[in-house]
Amino acid sequence: MAEQPDSNLPDHGTFALLRRLFGDFGYRYRVRYAIAFTLMAIAAGCTALSAYLIGEVVTRAFGDRNLAKVVELAVIAMALFATKGFAMYGQAVVMARIGNAIVAENQRHMIARLLDQGLSFFEVRHSSEFLARLNAGAVAATQVLGLVIRAVGRDLLSLIGLVAVMVYQEPLLSIAILLVAPPVIYFMRHLTKRARTVAHSQFVGSMHILETMQETLQGIRIVKAFGLEPMMQERAARNIEEIERASNKMARVANRTSPLMETLGGFAVALMMLYSGYRVILGGANPGTFFSFVTAFLLAYEPAKRLARFNIDLNAAMIGVRVLFEVVDRPATEPDDSDRPPLVLSDARITFEDVTFTYRPDEPVLSGLSFTAEPGRMSALIGPSGGGKSTVLSLILRLYEPTGGRILIDGQDITQVARGSLRRHIAYIGQDVFLFRGTIRDNILFGRPDATDDEIVAAAQAASAHDFIMSFPSGYDTQVGEHGLSLSGGQRQRIAIARGLIKNAPIILLDEATAALDSESERQVQNAIARLCEGRTTLTIAHRLHTITHADRIFVIESGTITESGRHEELLRRNNRYASFYRHQIQKHDDIPPRAAVAAAG
Ligand SMILES: Nc1ncnc2c1ncn2[C@@H]1O[C@H](COP(=O)(O)OP(=O)(O)O)[C@@H](O)[C@H]1O
Numbered sequence: 359m360a361e362q363p364d365s366n367l368p369d370h371g372t373f374a375l376l377r378r379l380f381g382d383f384g385y386r387y388r389v390r391y392a393i394a395f396t397l398m399a400i401a402a403g404c405t406a407l408s409a410y411l412i413g414e415v416v417t418r419a420f421g422d423r424n425l426a427k428v429v430e431l432a433v434i435a436m437a438l439f440a441t442k443g444f445a446m447y448g449q450a451v452v453m454a455r456i457g458n459a460i461v462a463e464n465q466r467h468m469i470a471r472l473l474d475q476g477l478s479f480f481e482v483r484h485s486s487e488f489l490a491r492l493n494a495g496a497v498a499a500t501q502v503l504g505l506v507i508r509a510v511g512r513d514l515l516s517l518i519g520l521v522a523v524m525v526y527q528e529p530l531l532s533i534a535i536l537l538v539a540p541p542v543i544y545f546m547r548h549l550t551k552r553a554r555t556v557a558h559s560q561f562v563g564s565m566h567i568l569e570t571m572q573e574t575l576q577g578i579r580i581v582k583a584f585g586l587e588p589m590m591q592e593r594a595a596r597n598i599e600e601i602e603r604a605s606n607k608m609a610r611v612a613n614r615t616s617p618l619m620e621t622l623g624g625f626a627v628a629l630m631m632l633y634s635g636y637r638v639i640l641g642g643a644n645p646g647t648f649f650s651f652v653t654a655f656l657l658a659y660e661p662a663k664r665l666a667r668f669n670i671d672l673n674a675a676m677i678g679v680r681v682l683f684e685v686v687d688r689p690a691t692e693p694d695d696s697d698r699p700p701l702v703l704s705d706a707r708i709t710f711e712d713v714t715f716t717y718r719p720d721e722p723v724l725s726g727l728s729f730t731a732e733p734g735r736m737s738a739l740i741g742p743s744g745g746g747k748s749t750v751l752s753l754i755l756r757l758y759e760p761t762g763g764r765i766l767i768d769g770q771d772i773t774q775v776a777r778g779s780l781r782r783h784i785a786y787i788g789q790d791v792f793l794f795r796g797t798i799r800d801n802i803l804f805g806r807p808d809a810t811d812d813e814i815v816a817a818a819q820a821a822s823a824h825d826f827i828m829s830f831p832s833g834y835d836t837q838v839g840e841h842g843l844s845l846s847g848g849q850r851q852r853i854a855i856a857r858g859l860i861k862n863a864p865i866i867l868l869d870e871a872t873a874a875l876d877s878e879s880e881r882q883v884q885n886a887i888a889r890l891c892e893g894r895t896t897l898t899i900a901h902r903l904h905t906i907t908h909a910d911r912i913f914v915i916e917s918g919t920i921t922e923s924g925r926h927e928e929l930l931r932r933n934n935r936y937a938s939f940y941r942h943q944i945q946k947h948d949d950i951p952p953r954a955a956v957a958a959a960g
């Protein structure tokens with residue numbers, strides 16, 4: 359998980375990441391890069407020339423006392439600065455555009471990779487981890503691109519130009535001053551490593567805050583009802599403190615460059631003063647040369663400082679890029695298999711042949727499960743909670759693959775056909791109805807995006823949803839929130855059924871679709887379900903047994919195998935597992951209609 363770097367992924371070096379960030383796009387954006395670097399070079403040239411110009415001015419003014427020449431130089435200086443301004447502007451815009459395109463591209467990659475993952479990938483991770491990665495990744499990529507562009511484009515090129523002026527004016531002194539570079543580089547390397555560690559704990563901390571935030575928001579009812587506010591506050595507080603501490607440490611580490619750089623800078627300045635003063639006073643050297651050198655040195659000082667801490671800032675920002683690439687590079691656990699033959703349906707008969715399955719090694723969930731769901735009929739799965747019923751539906755959808763045995767639909771092993779073609783033929787309705795952000799119409803359309811308005815209304819009517827939808831002021835255009843909070847459980851369930859109906863799939867999978875409803879909504883939803891299932895192969899998991907007494911066949915699943923099967927009356931007569939479940943439920947609940955209860959008692 360996120361705390362530990364994934365061991366099966368290559369550890370990306372900073373340079374490798376940089377090359378990837380720029381290189382992948384280097385060719386595509388080669389013209390823009392060329393324009394940007396030309397503009398940068400122009401700006402850097404202007405900076406260097408202005409330093410050189412100062413020397414000229416001093417020579418003309420003090421030496422030659424030539425006012426006309428000085429005026430000319432002043433005009434040139436103005437032109438130089440204006441040129442530099444425009445070049446910087448153009449360069450910044452071009453590079454920002456490249457950077458934004460790179461960030462967008464990586465975000466698209468990340469979303470695509472996430473959608474390529476099977477369910478088990480998401481089960482071991484908190485969803486906020488992906489939010490953190492996507493977000494941190496984008497911010498960091500922008501930051502890294504900005505840093506590199508500034509470092510190379512502005513600072514490095516200016517530095518080269520200015521050092522050229524320095525060397526031209528005072529070669530010996532320049533070399534003396536450049537001697538401070540090696541200790542700086544050594545010290546920075548050390549700081550860079552620390553910065554990387556601190557940046558990592560900053561990222562982990564912010565991910566934990568997101569986790570707490572997300573859980574608090576999603577479980578806000580429970581938080582309030584159980585008075586968990588202080589606990590949530592406390593949880594977040596710990597992470598916030600963690601980040602604060604990490605950020606403080608980062609501030610210390612990153613800025614530790616300042617004392618060193620200033621001290622060394624002062625040393626260089628002193629050295630320069632002594633040497634130049636000596637040369638001008640005793641050696642009779644040209645003061646113009648001296649001024650030009652000093653100007654170049656002072657102009658070079660800031661970019662040199664920024665370059666010195668460049669690696670630290672880069673490594674701190676790189677952590678985000680790294681976590682983004684960790685997702686992008688992950689091999690798909692549900693790779694595209696659309697080149698396989700599609701599932702060809704004739705009757706839609708589903709057969710399980712000795713299917714075994716485990717989520718975790720050594721914890722068998724299905725052990726040798728065999729049954730057939732007859733075409734056009736309703737088959738029901740019942741049994742104790744945890745027996746493996748939902749798992750059966752997940753396997754039919756190929757959300758997981760069986761560990762052993764085969765699942766056949768019309769004689770075709772479903773692992774051998776294209777996943778998409780399989781899922782297209784199945785409408786799945788679970789207990790938790792998920793409504794996506796958007797209108798009710800949008801949510802029904804997810805069943806079949808090309809459905810017409812008339813078809814939407816027809817589906818909603820069949821799902822007993824049309825009337826309550828029309829009772830809203832905006833009708834089908836009513837917005838449903840993140841989790842459709844404004845709708846009741848029964849209403850959401852009926853929208854889900856309309857979504858299933860409009861898909862018009864020959865296979866229907868229902869997982870306790872009415873378990874969360876009160877008996878009035880359950881009755882309405884049951885009617886809608888009956889219409890949905892008409893003439894289709896239906897596999898339903900029932901929590902309340904009275905909802906499946908009319909099923910064509912009932913399978914009792916216990917500990918991953920089928921222990922009994924038959925029709926309701928037949929199973930009651932047999933007076934075995936089903937009959938005992940049924941009687942147990944009648945004793946426990948009084949929500950069973952009298953007729954069924956009488957039948958059971960008799
Ligand atoms: N995603 C999962 N990861 C690990 N174990 C799971 C997962 N889903 C279900 N299980 C386990 O598999 C067993 C069967 O679960 P399930 O098929 O949901 O049973 P049922 O629907 O009959 O209540 C249970 O022991 C459950 O804990």
Ligand SMILES: [Mg+2]
Pocket residue numbers: 747748749869
């Ligand atoms: Mg279940």
